[in-house]
Amino acid sequence: MKKCRLGGRLLCWQLVGVLGLLWLPFASAGELKMGLVAPLSGASASLGTGMREGIEARFAEVNAAGGVHGKRLVLLSRDDHYEPLRAAPETRQLIEEEEILASIGNVGTPTAIVTIPLHQQHQTLLYGAFTGAGGLRLEPPDRYVINYRASYVQETAAMIEGLLQAGIAPQEIAFFTQNDGYGDAGYIGGIRALEAHGFDDAQDLAHGRYTRNTRNIHQGLATILQAPVTPRAIIIVGTYGPAADFIREARTDLPEALFLNVSFVGSQALADELGEMAEGVIVTQVVPPLDADLPAVHAYRDALARHDQSAEPGFISLEGYLAASLFIKGLEAAGENPDREKLVDALLGLGEVDLGLGDPVSLGIGDHQASDAVWPTRIRHGHFELLDWSSGLLP
Structure with missing residues (x-):
C-alpha cells in the first residue's frame, strides 16, 4: 500500500477515518438499513403489505426531512408467505448478508417463533412485530425483542x-x-x-x-x-x-x-x-380509530397520502406508522453512527414518549412493550x- 502523500499527516488521518466509515455495515453510503419479513403475497398478503405501507410512509417522511442524523432510512422487504420455513432463511439473509440494523414490523406468531432464535444468535433487534403473542413478551424480557402493540x-x-x-x-x-x-x-x-x-x-x-x-x-x-x-x-x-x-x-x-x-x-x-x-x-x-382526532392519526393519513396515493388508510398500516415513529425516536437517540447494541440501548432508554396519541407510550429496561391500549x-x-x-x- 502506498504512503499517504495528500498534504500532511492530518489530512491523511481524515481520509483514513472516512474510508473506515465506509466499512461500517450500518453507516455505509449514508444509509441505515432495516428489514421486514412478512407475507407480501398469498392469502395473508394484506397483513404484510399493510405493515410495509405504514413503515415506508414514516420512513419517507423522515427521509424527506433529511433522514436521521443525515442518514437515509431504507426498508428491505422479504416475502415469507406467512410460512415459518420461508421466514427463517429470509431473516438470516437480511441479518447476515444485508447486515440490517434491525428487523421491524415482521408479521405473525409462527414465523416469529422460528426467527427469534436468529435475532438472538446475531444480537439483532426484532422490533414492532405484528403479533401479540406471549412468546415475544417473556419475563424477564428478551433483550432483542421489543414490541409496540398490546398483546x-x-x-x-x-x-x-x-x-x-x-x-x-x-x-x-x-x-x-x-x-x-x-x-x-x-x-x-x-x-x-x-x-x-x-x-x-x-x-x-x-x-x-x-x-x-x-x-x-x-x-x-x-x-x-x-x-x-x-x-x-x-x-x-x-x-x-x-x-x-x-x-x-x-x-x-x-x-x-x-x-x-x-x-x-x-x-x-x-x-x-x-x-x-x-x-x-x-x-x-391496538391503534386508535382511523378517524380519531389525534395528531398522530392526522400525521399518518397525510404521510400515507403523500407516499402512496393508491394506499387506503387502515389499522395495520397505522400500526406500522406508529411503530416506526417510536423506532425513529430510538434511532435518533442512538447517535450518528448507531450499531445494533446502541439501538437497543437507546430504545430501552426512551422512557415515556408522546407520539400524539393522547397518552404517552413507554419503553424501559424491564418494559419491552410500548403500548397497552386496546380499542x-x-x-x-x-x-x-x-x-x-x-x-x-x-x-
Whole structure:
C-alpha cells in the first residue's frame, strides 16, 4: 500500500477515518438499513403489505426531512408467505448478508417463533412485530425483542370483560382459532381472563380450530355447533379469509351470535370479504380509530397520502406508522453512527414518549412493550365504530 502523500499527516488521518466509515455495515453510503419479513403475497398478503405501507410512509417522511442524523432510512422487504420455513432463511439473509440494523414490523406468531432464535444468535433487534403473542413478551424480557402493540392476552381479556359486562354468561362463549402458536396465544388469553373472573370450567368451552393458510373451517364449526350450551359469542383468533368463511357459515346456525376478532385478523380485509354480512362483527384494535382526532392519526393519513396515493388508510398500516415513529425516536437517540447494541440501548432508554396519541407510550429496561391500549370496534354499515360494551351488542 502506498504512503499517504495528500498534504500532511492530518489530512491523511481524515481520509483514513472516512474510508473506515465506509466499512461500517450500518453507516455505509449514508444509509441505515432495516428489514421486514412478512407475507407480501398469498392469502395473508394484506397483513404484510399493510405493515410495509405504514413503515415506508414514516420512513419517507423522515427521509424527506433529511433522514436521521443525515442518514437515509431504507426498508428491505422479504416475502415469507406467512410460512415459518420461508421466514427463517429470509431473516438470516437480511441479518447476515444485508447486515440490517434491525428487523421491524415482521408479521405473525409462527414465523416469529422460528426467527427469534436468529435475532438472538446475531444480537439483532426484532422490533414492532405484528403479533401479540406471549412468546415475544417473556419475563424477564428478551433483550432483542421489543414490541409496540398490546398483546393478544390484553385483547382477549378486553373481549371477555366486555362480554361479561354485556350480560353474556361464561358458558355461552366459544373459541375458533388458528391451529398454531397464534391461535394458542389468543385462546390462552381468553381462558385466563375467564378464570380470573372465577369461571373454573373455561377449558371445557367449545374450541374449534383450522389449519394455517387454509380455509378448512367446517370441522371447527362443527365442534362449536356441538357445544352443550348454544354459544352467544364466539372469539375468533385467525386471519381474514378463514374468519370470514367461518362467520358466513356460522350465521346460518347461530343467527344471534356475536363474532369477535383480534386485531391480527386484518380488519378491512375481513369487512371486504364479508360484505353485508360484516354488520355487527367486533374487532379489537391496538391503534386508535382511523378517524380519531389525534395528531398522530392526522400525521399518518397525510404521510400515507403523500407516499402512496393508491394506499387506503387502515389499522395495520397505522400500526406500522406508529411503530416506526417510536423506532425513529430510538434511532435518533442512538447517535450518528448507531450499531445494533446502541439501538437497543437507546430504545430501552426512551422512557415515556408522546407520539400524539393522547397518552404517552413507554419503553424501559424491564418494559419491552410500548403500548397497552386496546380499542374495541364494531362494523356498522361498512365502517368501524368505537364500541361501548354497555350499549347493547346484538347487530
